[in-house]
Amino acid sequence: MEEHRHVTIYDIAEKLNLAASTISRALKDHHSISDKTIKKVKQTAKEMGFVPNTLAAGLRGNVTKTIGILIPTVTQPFLSSLISGIEIAAQKSDYSVIIMQSHDSYQMEVDLAKSLYSNRVSGVICSLAMETRDTSHFKQFSNNNIPLVFVDRVPKDYDTFRVVINNYLAGYKATKHLIEQGCKRIAHLTAVSEFGNLYNERKRGYIDALIEHDIPVQDNLIISLKEMTYEAGVKACNQLFDLKTAPDGLFAPGDILAVSAVQTAKKRGIKVPDQFAVIGFNNDPISEIIEPNISTITHPAEKMGKAAAELIIKNLKSVKEEDAKEITFLNTQVLIRESSRKI
Amino acid sequence: MEEHRHVTIYDIAEKLNLAASTISRALKDHHSISDKTIKKVKQTAKEMGFVPNTLAAGLRGNVTKTIGILIPTVTQPFLSSLISGIEIAAQKSDYSVIIMQSHDSYQMEVDLAKSLYSNRVSGVICSLAMETRDTSHFKQFSNNNIPLVFVDRVPKDYDTFRVVINNYLAGYKATKHLIEQGCKRIAHLTAVSEFGNLYNERKRGYIDALIEHDIPVQDNLIISLKEMTYEAGVKACNQLFDLKTAPDGLFAPGDILAVSAVQTAKKRGIKVPDQFAVIGFNNDPISEIIEPNISTITHPAEKMGKAAAELIIKNLKSVKEEDAKEITFLNTQVLIRESSRKI
């Protein structure tokens, strides 16, 4: 096998008897290079199979056109949709995307943040690890004018971009929907002690909706879970159904939990939605396929990714201090399906 | 806001009155540097918040410790699991992962391959786009000793690493299972004209299992789909159920199709599995949750990712020509659930 050397602008320069700087400028249509030369250079570059070395460009210009993504995992549907959105927006502006998974570990997140910085990414999009309480490892980005956008699971107190939905409002809307369907005893699952305020916000919305409709808030109808898994959902629902006065509705802050609720109800002979109406969150693919279909809150995951990426790309062009605290809210919608449609 | 400059080895050198080369060597425990100096350098580096610039290192050494992933989309469960596996293996060896989505477009794939090359990735893991027929855009990797691993959707004729399952055997096993459950008229869905041989292989396994058990292969029980979507599955199944002699079993080469089959059957009052047994493929999360649970072929997606990443990392250490055609087969298993369990 021949040992190919990467073709460089110097190779092109030599072949055409021009200076390397001229090649560099010609390739990006610099005004000081004649059309004739530009055409010739581009033609030769193509023939020789020239591919620019982004490392060299990045080193020199300190611009890598790379967006770093730091998220708990790529397998969660919401997050893979988020990636997809980021990726599409990035591709449009000729940015690359580099992805790292914290697996919800704080230490991993710290290490990976360093690795992203080491790679001199142009910007970072992050959804925090469950474990994360301290966010000082993100200072390296802020301190070096690397735009940082938090998405979905965002820190309370960090002064940077955020792209989120209004979780309070979404929780309120979901609960209100159940009330409108005639539910009187609405249960709620939530996450135990969370740093990001996402589940707390949903819970606040739930509570306010109840209060607003003169429905008492009952502690035994609110269950805090350590993990938002199918199994945890089944366990919690059984606990709910074992109550003397079992609930007739449930707002689950995730579709997997809603699925577990629907199936647990079915197993116990409880009719969904007539005896027990359920609404989930996220509009995961499964919510649409399971029977009965599950009502849910749509979460524009791809759009969020797109918005986050665009914030970074836009921000790189014109850094304005006053932008720094910008929060982008994206709309949620109640998607009514069979699991909660009683009327 | 202060304009921080990135801390470099030169900054450390200046502070300690040492040469930059000494700093560089000290940081990687080079034997020619005294322990005392090493300790001092590392200490100071930490204090000053030094983070190595991987661009500079990559440019100089032509090694980036980055694995490029080029796949149709990240949102498909199989592929996001694959990524997860790659990522875990990469992290272990201190590699970064850079992901690009072809969205099943050939042109995108060509462009993104170039972009990966431009980023001087150390290796590439690829699952081909549906559209791809020609694979010459991968030559740039092979020609430059950049290890290339195809996963799952692999080209027939490209001389490089592959990590795949034995699709023929999996198809055979799935079909045999249905036969053992007493099915006499087993239908099969497949993809229309595919470049990668994955669906064709599964079909071959299906056919051979039938032949081996003296069951006639009937063309009207084999339907080729353009897209492997839920809707396409529903349509195909309705077509099957409309036959004079409808099938009593189905081997679907994907779980989404299996789900659509089960639900279509239920809608038409056909009992699953008694009148119609179904087996899918991939063990997507949904197969476990839907009712009835769907029997499926487990596909070790994360393991495949891990294997692919390890091939690259290992190969980078010792490039041997004779390795070049290595094919890694990973095991599949028949996972029997309710949708096909008759006896």
Added chain:
DNA sequence: TCATATTAGACAACCGATTGTGTAAAGAAA
């Protein structure tokens, strides 16, 4: 005609880590 503007392109420094080569000093072996 002279001064200014524009066009064309060369030269060289630069980004930051790496590494081959060189040198000086201290210790070990002869």
Added chain:
DNA sequence: TTTCTTTACACAATCGGTTGTCTAATATGA
């Protein structure tokens, strides 16, 4: 004491694209 080895570190080239500065030539305007 001399030679060899080891230790400890400095110097400078290198990777490849970018960009400020400079020279020269042609074109435009006063």
